[in-house]
Amino acid sequence: MANIGVLIETSDNEVKKANFGVISAARGEGGNEIFGLVLSSDAAPCKEAAQEYGVQKVVGVSAEGADIGSSPDLQASALADATEHLGIDVLFGLSSAQGKDLLARVAAILNAPLVMDCVGVNLTENTVTKFHFAGKTYASIKVTGNRWVCGIRPNAIEARPAPCEAEVISHQSAVQDPGRMKIREIKKGDSEQVDLTEAEIIISGGNPMASAENFKILYDCAEVLGAAVGASRSAVDAGFAPHAIQVGQTGKTVSPKLYIACGISGAIQHFAGMKTSKTIVGINKDAEAPIFNKCDYGVVGDLFEVVPALTEVLKRG
Numbered sequence: 001m002a003n004i005g006v007l008i009e010t011s012d013n014e015v016k017k018a019n020f021g022v023i024s025a026a027r028g029e030g031g032n033e034i035f036g037l038v039l040s041s042d043a044a045p046c047k048e049a050a051q052e053y054g055v056q057k058v059v060g061v062s063a064e065g066a067d068i069g070s071s072p073d074l075q076a077s078a079l080a081d082a083t084e085h086l087g088i089d090v091l092f093g094l095s096s097a098q099g100k101d102l103l104a105r106v107a108a109i110l111n112a113p114l115v116m117d118c119v120g121v122n123l124t125e126n127t128v129t130k131f132h133f134a135g136k137t138y139a140s141i142k143v144t145g146n147r148w149v150c151g152i153r154p155n156a157i158e159a160r161p162a163p164c165e166a167e168v169i170s171h172q173s174a175v176q177d178p179g180r181m182k183i184r185e186i187k188k189g190d191s192e193q194v195d196l197t198e199a200e201i202i203i204s205g206g207n208p209m210a211s212a213e214n215f216k217i218l219y220d221c222a223e224v225l226g227a228a229v230g231a232s233r234s235a236v237d238a239g240f241a242p243h244a245i246q247v248g249q250t251g252k253t254v255s256p257k258l259y260i261a262c263g264i265s266g267a268i269q270h271f272a273g274m275k276t277s278k279t280i281v282g283i284n285k286d287a288e289a290p291i292f293n294k295c296d297y298g299v300v301g302d303l304f305e306v307v308p309a310l311t312e313v314l315k316r317g
């Protein structure tokens with residue numbers, strides 16, 4: 001039996017949805033002890049969500065006499081200390097902005113191998129899967145060493161509930177803050193849009209959007225639906241949408257309850273990024289488009305007619 005840690009990311013004190021796939025991966029074939037590490041002196045608010053996916057111990061990681069939220073150095077030192085103290089063999093986290101920064105620091109402190117951006121994990125063989133060469137190939141990487149650190153692409157691994165009763169514990173670390181940097185303020189981006197990887201509903205546009213201005217019809221619909229807007233790579237490459245909202249193998253992996261693909265052919269590289277969506281709706285004027293083999297509901301029609309009509313109907317309630 002191995003001790004597996006998962007760095008749990010929160011937003012406004014709530015466990016981010018993208019953590020659940022990471023916890024599912026960390027469970028492996030079962031039989032491992034799963035520690036959910038939360039950067040807070042009080043991890044109790046995370047208990048309910050974490051135990052639903054099989055976390056047995058929810059650990060509040062804090063630093064003695066210091067505000068752990070104020071310094072990435074301190075966070076990494078406290079996490080590394082908790083990893084050693086709890087005898088954690090593999091530490092997982094999200095390959096998110098925070099995960100990329102923190103997991104690398106923790107691996108450096110522990111002098112442990114680090115693999116980031118993984119889309120698959122096999123804890124029996126100690127292997128991980130990653131995309132290489134802009135998604136053209138998959139690589140299976142064997143990780144050696146007694147302890148290793150692994151970042152997983154948000155939503156790349158399906159979240160599978162495995163309810164248990166978790167214990168909430170705390171680990172107060174005596175580590176010192178080297179004082180090299182301080183987080184003074186966290187400013188949200190200009191976009192009011194819901195984070196794509198956390199969104200419950202996504203409406204995406206493809207190549208036929210034809211301009212950035214035309215994306216407005218998707219944003220109007222998204223506003224009524226409470227959705228985030230995504231795009232295919234063709235739309236991004238053509239400059240109609242920013243790369244930050246690209247969905248697919250070389251973009252974001254998303255897992256919303258509802259995914260509406262507007263003028264998207266359904267290429268495998270796009271599908272790779274949204275296939276775990278609960279319900280997929282395709283809007284395409286070609287009845288033979290591959291998206292119709294992959295969606296739950298299909299609308300054969302011109303997106304420039306269908307989407308505004310949908311927005312109007314939704315507005316009327």
Ligand SMILES: Cc1cc2nc3c(=O)[nH]c(=O)nc-3n(C[C@H](O)[C@H](O)[C@H](O)COP(=O)(O)OP(=O)(O)OC[C@H]3O[C@@H](n4cnc5c(N)ncnc54)[C@H](O)[C@@H]3O)c2cc1C
Nearest residue numbers: 206207208232233234248249250251263265269270285303
């Ligand atoms: C290594 C690699 C990585 C890649 N990574 C990604 C990735 O991350 N994400 C991604 O999306 N792609 C990726 N691609 C590209 C992918 O193969 C496709 O080329 C791309 O997804 C196609 O985008 P599209 O469906 O928007 O455009 P198109 O292939 O041009 O399809 C447009 C579709 O819209 C329909 N249509 C046209 N006009 C209308 C209209 N007015 N109303 C309704 N329907 C209409 C057409 O019938 C067609 O089905 C990758 C490719 C490679 C080789």
